[in-house]
Amino acid sequence: MRGRGIAFHLQLAFTLLLASFLIVPVLASMLAGVTANYLSGVAGGLTLRWLGEVWSGYAGQVVSSLGLGLACLACTLVLGVPAAYVLARRQGHVARMIEELLVMPVAVPGLATALALIVTYGTWGDFRTSWSFILVGHVLFTLPFMVRSVLAVMAAIDLKTLEEGAASLGATFGQRFLGVVLPNARPGIVAGALMVLTLSVGEFNMTWLLHTPLTKTLPVGLADAYASLRLEVASAYTLLFFVMIVPLLVAMQLLSKPLGSGRRQDR
């Protein structure tokens, strides 16, 4: 430590300051969710009452948010991975154009996309009031992230030659796709899946327009809670959100591990 000059300590202080500037509000909000009374702070005692209240009132939203996120993930996997594969294998201008167009739903404000969906399909029977209406919006918004992420990995490996090698050894298209293409695109698929899941679970501005009183997701409920309930309840809501999303992300990260290291030791 003696060798480090004043510049190092200044930088360290600045970094810590900046990090705490970002993290303290999050911690404060989470803490507020377990204080008996926000105004008297931690000194007023801690309680799980608010969490319990949120859970009893909004457990349904938690479950449906997760369900929606997983359904959205499934859709983007089924649509996005093959799409990325085709885009990676095609060289032409059309493929590059489609690649650019795919980003449109990210560039266009979510509210505009939601409005367009409502104007076009709002009168289609029960579609407007069903969960699939929100799902469509989420898939539109998250699909580019999946495609981009998978495409980046596929472009980095020499997919064409790998496939030609597999074909020369007798592998059919199905065998090549499942045995060579997908395993080697796995880092991209996992990264894309993490993006899609977090974006879908946390999506607010599009969902806010698309939801109905019966189809409400966690972030929409959070907004309602902030607007109409005690601050402690809203903070407990935030806490719940973290408790839900963090294990999910950790689990998915772990899923991507075995490919990298685990199999080296077997046999």
Place this chain on the structure above:
Amino acid sequence: MTEVARSVAIKLRSCSKTFPDGTKALQPLDLDVGAGETLVILGPSGCGKTTTLRIIAGLDEPDPGGKVLFDGEDVTPVPIERRDVGIVFQSYALFPNMSVRENVAYGLRVRRRPAAEQRSRADEMLAMMRIEALADRRIDQLSGGQRQRVALARALAIRPRALLLDEPLTALDAKLRETLRVEIDGLLRRVGITAIYVTHDQAEAMALGDRIVVMEHGRVAQIGSPREIYRAPKSRFVADFIGTMNKLPGRAEAGRFVTAAGSIPWSREAGAAEAAFRPEDARIVPAGPDALRATVTTSFFLGDRTRLVLDVAGTAVTVDSSERAAWTRGEAVHLAVPPQALIDLGDRA
């Protein structure tokens, strides 16, 4: 010895290839490869050599009318996955998600052979390439030379009808290239498989080929044994592409080749001509009636020989001499070329 392959004779009949953008990559080509023969396709980039290989492999289709025959059977409509040819790529094309052994066994796995057979065959191939110790490694833990050995083992594991190699050594450094070239040569002889080897490296072609096909602009420039190609090139392109070739302008008349620097014996029909010869065929001799006058421009001592660049009546001529003499720049010398070493590349173009 390890039973590896069922070698077929390969015939191409009027195979041409036009790319979607209209580029004619290959002019109609007829080619015959004998069973067990090693044929090297040699040429500069863009000459159509890789396209030819891809057509034989089934990775590309020839233009309508072209045919690929394996032992007389028309395999043109057979897709690559059912053509049973082993391919070794310049970039190896090994699967990063599998171990070395899994890579080698892949061809048997997709054929749904029993696991025990997959394993024993893979181990047999690894032993043949002397890389048993690497069986459980991952591909990213291997050096370039090791990767290419795995690729060879993988291609041969399926008992292919032919082995196709697309610039397999180009990605390696010079020393390793030499080692692996000798190894591949030994392997091809031992296995006796029909092999088609594409390269732009003339030294590789000379060392490996039973026959060499020299290609230029989508056409065959010459087919022949390495000796024929080297000693009797049929065109300027072939002469220039393989080895060093001197070309001396002059006239043929009355059994001699006459230049401004004197004349040497050469029986060729009279007329303007260009005499070509290899650096090692010319000799530095004392002045005499059958020698050309020359001046030393530069002299490089290469250990086993001395490479001289001479000025012969204004033309630069390269001569390799294994004599122990030393020459200095500007020295006047005399040059003799035996008549049988003179190559006629046609009238001066």
